[in-house]
Amino acid sequence: MFSMIRCYVVFGQIRRHLTGSAFTQLIGQSNLRKSTPADFRKLRELVCTLERFGTLGNDIELTNKEIEVNDVIMYLKMEEYNKGIADPSQFVPGYHIFERLGKIKESRLFFLLSKMPKGGALKAHSRSMCSTDFLIKLTYEKHLWVCTTDNGCRLRSFHFSQEKPTDTRIEGGEWQTMEQLRDYRGEENLNRHLQNAFSMYPMVEKTTSAAAWQHLMKISLLLDGLLRYPPVWGKYFYNALKEFYEDGAQYVEVRTRLKRFYCLDGTKLPVQETVKVYQEHVQRFKEDYPDFIDARIIYSPQRRATVEEVGKFVNMCIELNKEFPKFVVGFDLIGQEDVGDPLLNFAGELQRLPAHIGLYLHAGQTNWYGTHVDENLIDAVLLGTKRIGHAYAITKHPLVLQLVKKLDIAIEVCPVCSQVLQLGADYRNHPAACLIANDIPFVISSGNPSFWRTSPLSHDFYMAFLGIAPMYTDLKFLKRISKNSIKYSSLPDEEKALAMTKWKIKWEKWVDIILKTKDQILAKETDTCPTDA
């Protein structure tokens, strides 16, 4: 047996054809205790090589320039990594991101990643795309009323109106204009309050996933009246695209419930108007930023619904897709998976969707194993989903993993979201490590960056690259992940080619800038990083 292996080792090129499982067959039931030191070394080299060959991103060939850039990136990565091995309390991905946001800001690796063209952001929830600061800015818009309880101390609801709102659904709630509340509580004090009200800070300690979800829902509910007013939504969405664009995303797919907007006089607009506001601002953004590729909508109502309701959602999606065939392009069901009905219950309704409307189902965003919750993964795959949102539980389902690979379904990995929603504490334990090891296609998304005060994608890229991926993972991985976000987007093939070109131009520019500023970046004495050109 060993002579066969030796032969493979000698002929490096043949080795490339020896897959992991072929190797396992080869080694059979050998008694490895009887191997010589030389045999051991050769076998070891073979296993290490096969392992690294098999990881995600290893198909990428770097250009000469990229190889140089890779040296810079790996220098910075290894600097943080080695510090972490020497003293784990210095390793950022071992901690809750809320505790380390300041430290990440100082990271030169993070800086480089933040400037990296990342392709598309394929999972962005409409209500949590903008920074907290921008949300606070929106509270200065005219005609905004606020409902408070506890003598103005708790903000419960916003509403744009000419007159004082008459909604009395909040017990003990009192309506006043934002100006009045600002005068009453003091501007600085109120804005500090809003900072917390619009995000999940200071929550750091371990709680349950259910409690974290409730917190998230509360923020979403608070934002409802603020954002469902068309002129404000327009500003919000345009700014969201801008924040994503500035963070390296040239393409965005938005998961949204497409709730109906309201007018100043309280009348509700049909849902088509909501879509039009989105579309109009995407159009405007594309004109302002010609290298932005596009944005599209995946209609995503709440999964906590009856079969009948899901049936209505499906009808709505079909209808909207007919009216906006290139804009409302997919369907998903969102919300806390642990408490919703399983996908299985809705299978009949979901199967009514015509095949040209893509399914992009959330599934397996849970710690449970062997329950109707994580078995959503099976249903998502068998219903023909194109991507799976989160799929945190997928490594417990080897057959689903095989199917996902065979059917070329991409996982939407959201590192920070998994932590904040209490699925896992340490990034090094994130199941995406197994996806990398098994070369399962995935993209990196953020989910709700607004609620955790992170950038649209960069923090997730940083945690994935430094905390989840193997130490030796390099630019090949980053390039593969970025390209995946276009490859696995909902774009038609011909548009994908164009999108890839637009991304490539920016990518090459980024490569050039790093090469130009390399010495500055690597200079140990540099505390701050050079700004990009």
Place this chain on the structure above:
Amino acid sequence: MFSMIRCYVVFGQIRRHLTGSAFTQLIGQSNLRKSTPADFRKLRELVCTLERFGTLGNDIELTNKEIEVNDVIMYLKMEEYNKGIADPSQFVPGYHIFERLGKIKESRLFFLLSKMPKGGALKAHSRSMCSTDFLIKLTYEKHLWVCTTDNGCRLRSFHFSQEKPTDTRIEGGEWQTMEQLRDYRGEENLNRHLQNAFSMYPMVEKTTSAAAWQHLMKISLLLDGLLRYPPVWGKYFYNALKEFYEDGAQYVEVRTRLKRFYCLDGTKLPVQETVKVYQEHVQRFKEDYPDFIDARIIYSPQRRATVEEVGKFVNMCIELNKEFPKFVVGFDLIGQEDVGDPLLNFAGELQRLPAHIGLYLHAGQTNWYGTHVDENLIDAVLLGTKRIGHAYAITKHPLVLQLVKKLDIAIEVCPVCSQVLQLGADYRNHPAACLIANDIPFVISSGNPSFWRTSPLSHDFYMAFLGIAPMYTDLKFLKRISKNSIKYSSLPDEEKALAMTKWKIKWEKWVDIILKTKDQILAKETDTCPTDA
């Protein structure tokens, strides 16, 4: 394609031969969006069946009696599980065990598991086998001196001696007899102090793995002088076997550094004397408890050593094995893996061990990925290890997983230890879930139960069964794991058969007792469980 699948579904027996990967091949690049609702249901049934067929323990056939017992166990498991799904804050495996020890005591499921014959405990570290209470009892032994600092407030070292010890290595340390210290601090107060000094409580919050290891080493160091005195070690070890036996273990493999014992006059005994004390008490225990199978030693010096030192360890092991061929039967290197040298450095020395001395190497007890630390997994396997201790990082190494399965190497899974040593927080994320899903052989061990005040094996079984395994996992899994502990022990084959018989007698007795007391156990009003016969 679907007609083929339909055929498989129709012929249930054929289905058994359709493995996961064959199924994946079959499904090919199908467009599942085009399947009918009936096709979807059939495919789903097939995938679910294949998934469950493939999990660890599914080879076990239960007897009629066991099926009845399984109903009881699953009733209790589902009671706790469903409460957890409804309110995750009630789910014990979602929390640090130090916070939930009281709650586990009340669990009827835990009670049944604590009485279950578990076969062998294959990973027990010599210094952390006895309960804290027993350790405190040992501090009442004659001639015991204690070295304290901070005016008697900090216990630093123990020593048995006729005269006051003259060791001045501890700065500011003062020696007095335990009687004196007990008088000075008050018995109750001192024993409360010892309770904490001998265990890692109250540490619950997330710290680093390095900090947790330092804590563990500190306790081990404190116990050094207390336990290395032969008469006391004899009592300690006999009691350890008793505690393990009472917790359902009929066989124990002890990892130990085999440090030299000392006499009252300070003289040090040769290491052979240490082995003899062990052996003598195993013999005595076997005479007192005839259904106890045996105990054996895996010589396990510290991995933080030079190549030369490891060479000496290897020589020592060979020598001891010659003198005690049926007692000192294996070799391992222990201690915090993150800071030690990689196994690779010691490969040459380890390969000098004759093949009849088994390797039972710790490897991959780490969160790091793609480093020299987790790559110890590759070396352990290629060096021919029979089992791997912890292997926490193994799911990031699919090729190693395949090799482990092919070569029939068992993983020693230590659920509680992984948590306390800060590898993972939530039991539901423990990588052993993937081992179950992929049918990788493993045993459940505890490591250092003394330091976390848990029972020798039961708490680990409880966490694995309730927290790590799929919801539907039942008695088949428990039986497989228990049998594995004999199958993968260091016992020669003929002794394994005898051991299996001894275990089976106890197992059947346990089954009978549950059947007899079934109504009492299931009666909702029963707060306490019936004691076993």
